[in-house]
Amino acid sequence: MNVSVPDIYIAAEFYCLMKKTLLLTVCLVWSIISAVYSRPLIDSLTKKRLFTALNAFLVAKEGPNKENKFVLKQDLLSMSALIDEMKGMDKNVKLKDNNYYRSYLTNIVDLNKNSFLVQVSYIGINDKAAVLRASFRLIARKQDTSFYFSAPLEQNTLAWKAKKIGNINFHFKDTLDLNEAKAYLKFVDFCDKKLDVKPEPIEYYECDNFPETLQILGVDYKSDYNGIKYDDITSHENNATLEISGGYTAAQRFDRHDLWHDRLHMVMPVDSINRPVDEGCAYLYGGSWGKTWPEVLALFKKYVADHPDADWLKLYGESTNFYTEGQKTFKVDYILNALIVQKIDREKGFAPVKALLSCGKREPGDENYFKVLEKVCGITKANFNDSIRGLIKQN
Ligand SMILES: [Zn+2]
Numbered sequence: 001m002n003v004s005v006p007d008i009y010i011a012a013e014f015y016c017l018m019k020k021t022l023l024l025t026v027c028l029v030w031s032i033i034s035a036v037y038s039r040p041l042i043d044s045l046t047k048k049r050l051f052t053a054l055n056a057f058l059v060a061k062e063g064p065n066k067e068n069k070f071v072l073k074q075d076l077l078s079m080s081a082l083i084d085e086m087k088g089m090d091k092n093v094k095l096k097d098n099n100y101y102r103s104y105l106t107n108i109v110d111l112n113k114n115s116f117l118v119q120v121s122y123i124g125i126n127d128k129a130a131v132l133r134a135s136f137r138l139i140a141r142k143q144d145t146s147f148y149f150s151a152p153l154e155q156n157t158l159a160w161k162a163k164k165i166g167n168i169n170f171h172f173k174d175t176l177d178l179n180e181a182k183a184y185l186k187f188v189d190f191c192d193k194k195l196d197v198k199p200e201p202i203e204y205y206e207c208d209n210f211p212e213t214l215q216i217l218g219v220d221y222k223s224d225y226n227g228i229k230y231d232d233i234t235s236h237e238n239n240a241t242l243e244i245s246g247g248y249t250a251a252q253r254f255d256r257h258d259l260w261h262d263r264l265h266m267v268m269p270v271d272s273i274n275r276p277v278d279e280g281c282a283y284l285y286g287g288s289w290g291k292t293w294p295e296v297l298a299l300f301k302k303y304v305a306d307h308p309d310a311d312w313l314k315l316y317g318e319s320t321n322f323y324t325e326g327q328k329t330f331k332v333d334y335i336l337n338a339l340i341v342q343k344i345d346r347e348k349g350f351a352p353v354k355a356l357l358s359c360g361k362r363e364p365g366d367e368n369y370f371k372v373l374e375k376v377c378g379i380t381k382a383n384f385n386d387s388i389r390g391l392i393k394q395n
Pocket residue numbers: 257258261279282
């Protein structure tokens with residue numbers, strides 16, 4: 001068969017490779033082969049067409065999701081979330097090898113009515129040992145001679161309940177945490193009003209934890225997420241949002257900080273956003289790393305007290321941490337922007353904040369940032385230290 005890059009390997013080829021290298025895995029690989037080949041439920045022409053379509057889909061997945069011709073518009077919202085998870089899985093960034101992990105088709109099951117369950121794994125060989133990068137589960141739908149791919153989210157949550165509050169459709173297994181659902185609705189509304197986002201439908205799935213989030217979306221395994229208990233996955237397509245929440249902390253269902261980023265990215269091109277200003281807004285409206293804004297501010301004030309002669313312009317330029325907790329860092333440039341945004345918003349409203357947010361990506365020397373900063377609130381490099389000392393005093 002003429003196979004385009006990235007080559008998909010069927011389980012049998014993988015089996016031969018593995019037999020030579022890792023005897024311990026033979027049982028597992030053999031059981032996959034038995035399932036696919038000893039009970040031939042799928043005719044060879046269908047299998048060949050599915051294989052070819054899947055190959056082409058795996059190449060197309062690196063492009064813009066909405067232009068992927070193997071995804072139907074009605075499936076795009078959930079499939080976009082799954083494709084985002086699949087992007088770049090061939091690459092080994094450390095070794096700068098773009099085709100280090102190869103895609104293996106490990107399972108095809110005929111689900112009837114022209115639907116097939118397809119499982120794909122990305123595996124690399126390191127020192128004769130197999131390294132699993134990620135494993136995904138997709139639904140392939142046959143239409144005439146073509147195949148379209150979708151995420152199994154709907155099938156995996158058929159038994160779930162749903163409750164609509166405002167423009168949000170909450171999907172849950174047993175009982176919806178109403179307080180958190182209302183808090184989520186309120187915070188989305190807050191962000192949307194600041195950013196002039198028109199209310200749009202949100203499909204919100206409330207999972208117990210992040211492993212469940214991955215499981216219902218169709219991510220069987222992804223090495224990035226080993227050991228992660230709480231996180232969420234989102235997508236935005238067809239003027240609708242998907243939020244699959246795997247919790248945030250033991251007490252909070254969702255992360256206000258990341259939700260701010262998500263809402264901003266819906267209305268402002270990512271390339272135009274100045275990251276320290278975006279993070280400043282996220283600190284101010286959503287705290288950071290599970291800490292609320294007042295808690296983050298209290299940590300910063302302790303840093304201020306311990307560093308009475310701080311050169312804020314220098315610390316801003318160097319993106320110094322004012323507090324760390326394990327791998328969680330809290331940055332001076334982010335919190336100074338939180339204070340600046342708070343001042344501008346109080347005095348002049350959010351329009352000038354938007355101008356600062358969209359001043360362009362951070363560049364050495366921050367000339368683009370200071371040019372707009374002076375225009376919207378009069379703060380310059382020359383008066384930066386005095387202005388910041390004034391802002392700290394007010395908080
Ligand atoms: Zn952030």
